Amino acid sequence: MAxxxxxxxxxxxxxxxxxxxxxxxxxxxxxxxxxxxVILPGNTAEVQAVVKLCNKHKLVFRPICTGWSGxxxxxxxxxxxxxxxxxxxxxxxxxxxxxEPYVISSQLQAELFKRGLNFCIKGxxxxxxxxxxxxxxxxxxxxxxxxxxxxxxxxxxxxDIVRSGALGSSDEWFCGDGPGPSIRSILTSAVPPGVTPxxxxxxxxxxxxxxxxxxxxxxGVSPNYALSEIPPNMMARYYSFPSVEKMWQAxxxxxxxxxxxxxxxFNISMVAANITTSNEEEEETFNRLSKEVxxxxxxxxxxxxxxxxxxxxxxxLEKIVSEADGKxxxxxxDPRIEGILMCQCTRISASIRETFRNGGAFNxxxxxxxxxxxxxxxxxxxxxKEPLIEKGYxxxxxxxxxxxxxxxxxxxxxxxxxxxxxxxxEAKAAVEAWQKQENLRAFKERYFASTMGPQDExxxxxxxxxxxxxxxxxxxxPNGVSPEGxxxx
Amino acid sequence: MGxxxxxxxxxxxxxxxxxxxxxxxxxxxxxxxxxxxxxxxYNFHAYSGGGRLNIGAAMLKDGMxxxxxxxxxxxxxxxxxxxxxxxxxAMDMEVLEPIxxxxxxxVEDGKTNPALDKVIANLRKQGSMxxxxxxxxxxxxxxxxxxDATKEKVDVxxxxxxxxxxxxxxxxxxxxxxxxLQKAGINFGIAGDAETCCxxxxxxxxxTKDFLNQAKKNMAMIKKSGAxxxxxxxxxxxxxxxxxxxRFNLKGDLKxxxxxxxxxxxxxxxxxxxxxKVDMAVTYHDPCRLGRLGEPWVHWEGKxxxxxxxxxxxxxxxxxxxxxxxxxxxxxxxxxxxVKLTEMTRIxxxxxxxxxxxxxxxxxxxxxxxxxxxxxxxxxxTGAEALVTACPxxxxxxxxxxxxxxxxxxVYDIVELVEKAI
Numbered sequence: 016m017a018x019x020x021x022x023x024x025x026x027x028x029x030x031x032x033x034x035x036x037x038x039x040x041x042x043x044x045x046x047x048x049x050x051x052x053v054i055l056p057g058n059t060a061e062v063q064a065v066v067k068l069c070n071k072h073k074l075v076f077r078p079i080c081t082g083w084s085g086x087x088x089x090x091x092x093x094x095x096x097x098x099x100x101x102x103x104x105x106x107x108x109x110x111x112x113x114x115e116p117y118v119i120s121s122q123l124q125a126e127l128f129k130r131g132l133n134f135c136i137k138g139x140x141x142x143x144x145x146x147x148x149x150x151x152x153x154x155x156x157x158x159x160x161x162x163x164x165x166x167x168x169x170x171x172x173x174x175d176i177v178r179s180g181a182l183g184s185s186d187e188w189f190c191g192d193g194p195g196p197s198i199r200s201i202l203t204s205a206v207p208p209g210v211t212p213x214x215x216x217x218x219x220x221x222x223x224x225x226x227x228x229x230x231x232x233x234x235g236v237s238p239n240y241a242l243s244e245i246p247p248n249m250m251a252r253y254y255s256f257p258s259v260e261k262m263w264q265a266x267x268x269x270x271x272x273x274x275x276x277x278x279x280x281f282n283i284s285m286v287a288a289n290i291t292t293s294n295e296e297e298e299e300t301f302n303r304l305s306k307e308v309x310x311x312x313x314x315x316x317x318x319x320x321x322x323x324x325x326x327x328x329x330x331x332l333e334k335i336v337s338e339a340d341g342k343x344x345x346x347x348x349d350p351r352i353e354g355i356l357m358c359q360c361t362r363i364s365a366s367i368r369e370t371f372r373n374g375g376a377f378n379x380x381x382x383x384x385x386x387x388x389x390x391x392x393x394x395x396x397x398x399x400k401e402p403l404i405e406k407g408y409x410x411x412x413x414x415x416x417x418x419x420x421x422x423x424x425x426x427x428x429x430x431x432x433x434x435x436x437x438x439x440x441e442a443k444a445a446v447e448a449w450q451k452q453e454n455l456r457a458f459k460e461r462y463f464a465s466t467m468g469p470q471d472e473x474x475x476x477x478x479x480x481x482x483x484x485x486x487x488x489x490x491x492x493p494n495g496v497s498p499e500g501x502x503x504x
Numbered sequence: 505m506g507x508x509x510x511x512x513x514x515x516x517x518x519x520x521x522x523x524x525x526x527x528x529x530x531x532x533x534x535x536x537x538x539x540x541x542x543x544x545x546y547n548f549h550a551y552s553g554g555g556r557l558n559i560g561a562a563m564l565k566d567g568m569x570x571x572x573x574x575x576x577x578x579x580x581x582x583x584x585x586x587x588x589x590x591x592x593x594a595m596d597m598e599v600l601e602p603i604x605x606x607x608x609x610x611v612e613d614g615k616t617n618p619a620l621d622k623v624i625a626n627l628r629k630q631g632s633m634x635x636x637x638x639x640x641x642x643x644x645x646x647x648x649x650x651x652d653a654t655k656e657k658v659d660v661x662x663x664x665x666x667x668x669x670x671x672x673x674x675x676x677x678x679x680x681x682x683x684x685l686q687k688a689g690i691n692f693g694i695a696g697d698a699e700t701c702c703x704x705x706x707x708x709x710x711x712t713k714d715f716l717n718q719a720k721k722n723m724a725m726i727k728k729s730g731a732x733x734x735x736x737x738x739x740x741x742x743x744x745x746x747x748x749x750x751r752f753n754l755k756g757d758l759k760x761x762x763x764x765x766x767x768x769x770x771x772x773x774x775x776x777x778x779x780x781k782v783d784m785a786v787t788y789h790d791p792c793r794l795g796r797l798g799e800p801w802v803h804w805e806g807k808x809x810x811x812x813x814x815x816x817x818x819x820x821x822x823x824x825x826x827x828x829x830x831x832x833x834x835x836x837x838x839x840x841x842x843v844k845l846t847e848m849t850r851i852x853x854x855x856x857x858x859x860x861x862x863x864x865x866x867x868x869x870x871x872x873x874x875x876x877x878x879x880x881x882x883x884x885x886t887g888a889e890a891l892v893t894a895c896p897x898x899x900x901x902x903x904x905x906x907x908x909x910x911x912x913x914x915v916y917d918i919v920e921l922v923e924k925a926i
Contacts, residue, residue, distance in 0.1 A: 032547075034547070036548055040559065040569065041549070043556075043557075043561070043563070044549045044550035045553075047562060061508075081524075082521060082549065083518050083520045097549075119521075119525065119531075121536075122531055122534045123534070125531050125537075140520070141528045142521055142525065210605065230532060236852060236853050237530075237590075237593045237825060237853050237854065238593045242532075261600060293596055294813050294814065298813070362529055363528075364527075364528035364593075367522060367594035367595060368594045368595075371516075371594075372594055372595050372596060372814075373812065373814070374813055374814060375515065407810075407811045409812055410812045411812075438512075439812075
């Protein structure tokens with residue numbers, strides 16, 4: 016549905032001629048749909064004005080950042096937040112950073128490293144917005160999800176500006192829950208059946224201590240980057256274990272001893288993806304490393320604040336691994352490979368290798384919960400992948416899952432991928448069927464209720480939360496112009 | 505085959521936006537993190553490498569739907585290849601090639617840019633990419649005692665290039681090059697008035713037939729001269745002779761060197777010794793077509809292996825910018841006494857374009873200068889007093905942008921500094 020000239024002009028008056036376009040030529044760049052227009056607001060005031068116009072004309076809108084995720088309905092107003100790309104503040108004393116939506120994680124982290132600080136980069140990758148909510152490789156020390164969002168500036172679906180937490184009563188961003196209004200339960204991008212409507216325009220993210228260098232000493236030419244040396248008091252290793260139980264025992268012990276900077280439960284397929292520069296090399300490496308590992312495993316980075324601290328952590332790690340009959344992957348002990356893994360898994364710069372490189376697409380079932388329980392489910396989901404691997408629908412990763420603990424504790428993230436060629440309709444259908452079946456099994460066997468599961472079945476078991484959410488969204492968005500938010504993805 | 509041969513590559517794009525930024529591990533802060541001038545200037549995703557692939561895939565499927573906006577997107581791209589380098593850190597897919605093919609398709613369909621049409625008309629008439637060029641191509645060489653390679657046997661043919669030959673402000677580069685080669689005692693010559701455009705910029709603009717016409721003329725002339733080695737002082741010329749001619753099976757055994765590579769070799773062989781001190785704090789700009797796009801062409805033919813992965817039989821070797829010419833110009837600068845080289849944030853394979861590529865300096869001079877200005881600020885941030893490059897198109901674009909901005913930064917071609925030092 017094209018905008019009338021008059022309505023188009025109204026939007027144009029807000030953002031300027033250069034920052035609105037309804038030409039069909041640009042649409043496929045975003046998604047294979049015809050949008051009413053794509054608009055590039057430059058600041059909060061412009062977002063607010065655009066949202067108010069959407070309400071006035073009953074036009075559905077949706078915001079995006081870097082944009083690799085999401086399904087987009089036709090005829091909407093797409094708010095591309097690319098021009099909102101400023102780091103507003105890095106507050107070293109109070110350990111938070113305030114960013115606009117199009118600051119990517121890589122930019123913010125590079126600035127933070129210079130200051131001895133770090134933040135939680137989500138597994139989606141460092142090319143995504145620094146405001147993204149979720150979990151990532153460094154969850155052991157940077158936590159994840161709503162722990163990391165402090166005050167937030169939010170444009171409601173009706174176009175009001177809401178400043179949460181401390182920002183609601185002062186100019187300070189240090190807290191999301193007060194002394195101003197706490198609307199944390201609304202401000203989430205992970206609540207099923209949808210994500211928060213409206214647009215997030217600024218957010219304060221929590222910062223953490225970074226024991227590593229101010230910048231990694233990278234050498235070489237792309238894609239063959241390596242570290243010229245392993246930074247002092249840092250070490251990366253991959254350990255495999257004879258059984259899932261042994262792996263879990265070690266993971267738990269490492270968490271309880273609080274020695275790891277990062278514990279990422281990579282399967283060996285993901286290690287192979289990280290350290291290789293092409294699909295062919297990855298397949299060969301996966302096959303080779305699969306013969307070396309003795310079972311499931313994880314990747315660990317330890318980082319000491321001093322030589323003594325490092326020596327202590329290393330000693331404890333070795334003891335824990337030994338007690339769980341773990342085996343260090345020789346390939347990862349090679350300083351070149353160790354450096355690649357260390358850098359990529361703290362900068363989160365190889366997520367695309369892990370996901371899209373093989374076939375161009377992946378489907379995933381991610382779940383946050385009690386690790387030992389979700390691991391049990393994931394073993395079954397991995398088994399269910401085997402027929403798809405045999406038929407050549409999905410990439411052979413040994414049927415493996417991955418995951419990691421959060422905050423050195425029992426809770427954590429478990430996830431399982433199917434990587435495939437989206438142009439292969441049979442493969443796509445098989446993957447979607449697997450996803451549906453495994454989500455349903457997770458619910459029926461009481462492992463967890465997935466955000467991607469059948470809401471009409473899951474809802475009643477969870478206090479009809481989905482109906483409450485729908486009522487909430489309806490109250491926030493009476494004109495129905497913001498059925499899905501998504502400014503944080 | 506044209507665009508169709510890249511259908512699978514275009515469909516591989518997952519809109520991750522990596523193409524907009526320098527490789528993620530190389531991001532050193534909030535500033536200078538962007539790689540692509542086009543998306544940086546025009547903001548809509550359609551102007552990014554990924555956006556262009558998504559459009560290409562859609563139009564390959566549904567037919568070309570030309571609009572003014574589409575042509576604006578197509579021609580506001582320097583085809584600098586930065587998007588491809590960033591993408592290919594992680595992905596196995598062609599990026600720049602389908603973008604280039606899309607432009608070629610536009611030209612074939614008559615959807616050209618009027619400013620570029622004028623440049624090509626000039627090329628057809630005069631054999632040069634410099635509109636309004638007057639006089640003879642070899643006039644700059646008068647009195648310099650240079651051999652005419654079309655008449656005398658030489659070991660090395662110095663291909664001067666259009667801009668260096670005709671632009672009075674750039675002829676100093678040709679003269680410096682001659683002085684260096686003479687000092688090193690090289691048996692070299694030029695084609696003088698018989699020299700013609702390499703065709704490289706015509707290819708960038710999408711005019712494949714004109715490029716091939718120029719390439720054939722050049723190779724015929726070189727064959728006749730008997731020269732086994734061609735040296736260029738222009739990055740566009742270097743890429744044309746070394747990469748594009750090879751791609752179209754026209755290069756044969758011809759050895760192609762950029763002047764910076766050749767000087768580096770002469771210094772290493774002891775034939776050239778930069779002895780005079782040149783007290784100058786400099787930073788070096790990698791021209792796109794000497795750096796990431798200067799890596800050799802790799803001939804390959806194969807078929808996709810059916811199944812879950814985007815892999816081919818035989819395996820497809822991707823040109824990811826890994827084997828461009830990065831060290832020789834730096835080694836040359838380091839060999840000059842007194843020169844202090846400080847690197848910018850974006851260098852080598854992830855260097856920011858000067859702005860003149862893809863004919864943008866002709867089709868949209870404002871955008872070309874905007875792009876140059878970003879680089880100039882980056883150069884100034886290093887504390888350098890001079891920006892050194894290795895291509896006349898870069899030097900011209902930087903010089904014009906500096907003139908507009910009022911900056912004190914000086915711009916030199918690498919040969920100018922070597923000339924001062926010998």
